Amino acid sequence: MNVGVIGGGTMGSALAVRLARAGHEVHVGTRSATTPWPLAAIPRVTYQQALEGRDLTIIALPWPISVDVLRxxxxxxxxxxxxxxxxxxxxxxxxxxxxxxxxxxxxAAAVPGARVVKAFSHYYAELLREDVAFDGGPASVLYCGDDADAKAGVHALITSCALDPVDAGPLAIARFLEPMAMLTVALVRAQGWGPTGVAWRLMRRREVAS
Ligand SMILES: NC(=O)c1ccc[n+]([C@@H]2O[C@H](COP(=O)([O-])OP(=O)(O)OC[C@H]3O[C@@H](n4cnc5c(N)ncnc54)[C@H](OP(=O)(O)O)[C@@H]3O)[C@@H](O)[C@H]2O)c1
Incomplete structure (x- = not known):
């Protein structure tokens, strides 16, 4: 896929590295073309160029700047x-x-013409960057959105990172995914697991032949 990333901070650059490693063509949009750029192999572009001609664009900005930037x-x-x-x-x-x-x-309300999918919000940047493996199989990445085609693309993107994609439903499910991300932060910071110590995995019931 041809992927744009807006925001070259901790999460944006970790996703860029992981997606490039998975074989995607990645361009990272940053505010400044003059500050040092540590991702030498990944082209740096403007925010606008990270939107143009891409299959999808990842928004990795702090709140509430993301809304103002997209507007x-x-x-x-x-x-x-x-x-x-x-x-x-x-x-x-x-x-x-x-x-x-x-x-x-x-x-989504700020950019009504776009198809917004929530994903990766509960998954730590350090896990993406370091390709951490867990006992019990790949970590789950829950996503949600209102457009089936858009979600199919994100599902494929998550799979390409050797992670377990879980369709959690329509975009309003983000009301539950965002608190889940804060729970992850609490485990990582207050409970001492550290950013590469924990991830979520959804267990599905095994079908047993009767
Ligand atoms: N860090 C994680 O593990 C993690 C995991 C899941 C979700 N998230 C979410 O991802 C989003 C980004 O988090 P992050 O950890 O990558 O943050 P970050 O390291 O602070 O990076 C945010 C980037 O946003 C861009 N930006 C544009 N305008 C800005 C402004 N006025 N002030 C600060 N930054 C501005 C900058 O990129 P340029 O200079 O390149 O434009 C900056 O590097 C947040 O919403 C966070 O909740 C983070």
Whole structure:
């Protein structure tokens, strides 16, 4: 796939590295073309160029900057936007929106022509970068969205990273995925597991022949 990433921070660059390793063509949009760029093998472009001509574009920006940035860009109609963000308060300890909406839904409302899929929001950047393996099989990456084709593309993207994609339903399910991400942060930070210590895996019931 031809993938654009907007935001070359911790999560954006980790996804770029992992996706490039999986064989995707990746371009990372950054604010500045002059600051040092550690991902030598991955082209750096503008935010707008990370949208143009891509199969999908990953939004890896802090909340609520993501909403303002997307409003200011020309987002091609029908573009698949993969929202990996969590609408965290500035101290990173709580969610700024929730219960009756989600960061993903606020983002989707800001760019009504786009097809937004929430994914990777509960998966730590360090796990992507280091390709960490877990007992019991690949970690699950839950995703949600309202457009079946857009979700199929994200499903394939997750599979290509050797992770276990789980369709969690429509975009409003982001109201549950974003708190799940905060639970992950609590395990990593307060419970001491560290960013490469834990990931979620969905267990499916085994079909037993009667
Ligand atoms: N870190 C993780 O493990 C992780 C995991 C799951 C989800 N997430 C979510 O992913 C999103 C990004 O997190 P992150 O950890 O990658 O954050 P980060 O390291 O701070 O990177 C955010 C990037 O956003 C861009 N940006 C644009 N305008 C900005 C502004 N005014 N202030 C700060 N940054 C600005 C910058 O990239 P350029 O300079 O390249 O434009 C910056 O490097 C968040 O919503 C977070 O909740 C993170």
């Amino acid at each position: 200011a860009l020309a987002v091609p109609r029908g573009r698949v936007l993969v929202d990996v963000g969590n609408p965290e308060t500035p101290d990173g300890r709580a969610l700024a929106v929730g219960h009756d909406t989600s960061g993903a839904e606020v983002l």
